[in-house]
Structure formats: C-alpha cells, structure tokens
Amino acid sequence: MIEPYLTADGSTTLFSKRFGAHYHSLHGAILESQHVFISAGLQQSGGNPVKILEVGFGTGLNAALTAAYALEKGINVNYWALELYPLSTQDMGLLNYSNVLSNSAGSLWESIGVAPWETDFQISENFRITKLNTDFTQWQPQNSFNLIYFDAFAPNDQPNMWQEHLFGKLYSALEPNGILVTYCVKGEVKNMLRQVGFKIERLAGPPGKKHMLRATKV
DSSP states (O other), rough: OOEEEETTTTTTTEEEETTTEESTTTTTTTHHHHIIIIIIIHHHHHHSSHHHHHHHTTHHHHHHHHHHHHHHHOOOOOEEOOSSOOOOOHHHHHHHHHSOOOHHHHHHHHHHSSSSSEEEEEETTEEEEEEOOTTTTTTTOOOOEEEEEEEEEEETOGGGGHHHHHHHHHHHHHHEEEEEEEEEOOHEEEEHHHHHEEEEEEEESSSSOEEEEEEEOO
C-alpha cells in the first residue's frame, strides 16, 4: 500500500496506493512542509502557548518541524493530530527524516512517531501531542485552536475531506484571528472557505507550486 520516493531536497516521501497520491511534493518534502505550515502558519500565528490542530498527520513531518521550531524559539505548543490511516512502524522506517532533518528535528520526529495514540503525550519540555486515530469527517472538536494545518490528500484524491460543512466545523473551532493554512488553492476550496467566514490570502507556494492558501477567522 506504501512506496518510498526520494524528493528533490533529499528527503523522502511515501506514495499511498490507497489514494493514488504522494504524502508530499516531489520537489521537496521538507521544503514544502517548512514553507506551508511553519513559515506561512506557525511563524504568523503569534501567541504563547500555541494550540495547533493538524488534519492529516501522515508521516509526522509537520509535527516534527513544529516541535523543533517551538524548541528553538522557546514557545509552548499543544498539538492535536487527526489521522484515520496511521502509518505502520515499517512504513515509517522507509523515511529518512532522522538523518536529513536539521538540529534536533530528527530525534523529535522519532519521538513523535512512537508516541502513543489517543493520549496527551509530552515530547519535549515545550511540545505536547495528542495523536487521534479518527475520521475527520465524523470528528467533533473538544478544544479550540489558534492554528490549523490542513494537510489532507488533494481534493481529487480524497474529496470527502474537502467539504464546506467540514471547513465550517474548523472555523468554529478556531479562536478569533486564528488561521488555517493549506497547500491547496483550488477555486472550489477558496469558495468554501469564504462561505464559512474565512478571509483568504493566496500566498507564494513552495518549490514546484505557484501558490498556497492562508485563511484567517475574522
């Protein structure tokens, strides 16, 4: 069901046969995650602590980069991640993040990968994660968030994840001035986000992609 691929920045990604899609851009898995979720999301969110929801935990790369940034900047992060199809230990072993991530991010990624599911788990002194093996389309938020990483497979590959009422659920779960970031800039996605109340910004995309989206609760 899973095959590894080496991306242009030297980091690996995986191909899901279930969805017929790669977990990251082949132009650079780390570059994409850093650009979309850290630079355009976490670095713009402000506040301390930061409460983050990730829709589509996948390989744990976004979480690891977030934990490394939190450690570097001395901010506290509470992180919730939703994933209906968690990768197996064998699948995670196909990834090379332990070796190619800078600073402490590689060891943080390893710790996040083995953290138990359905449990609030302390990864470092300022990063806690709760990994939930759940269906986002049925999930009901129990917390409010400052920042949402929306990292489901693309609408053509996983259309049930990209629905207006689901974005409405996320809008309600965000605190005032909270933001949602995603790599997807399809017109239908922008329209759905606007319909539920978000203010949309189309930003420069990561390598190989012209644009990305940031949506703010106003």
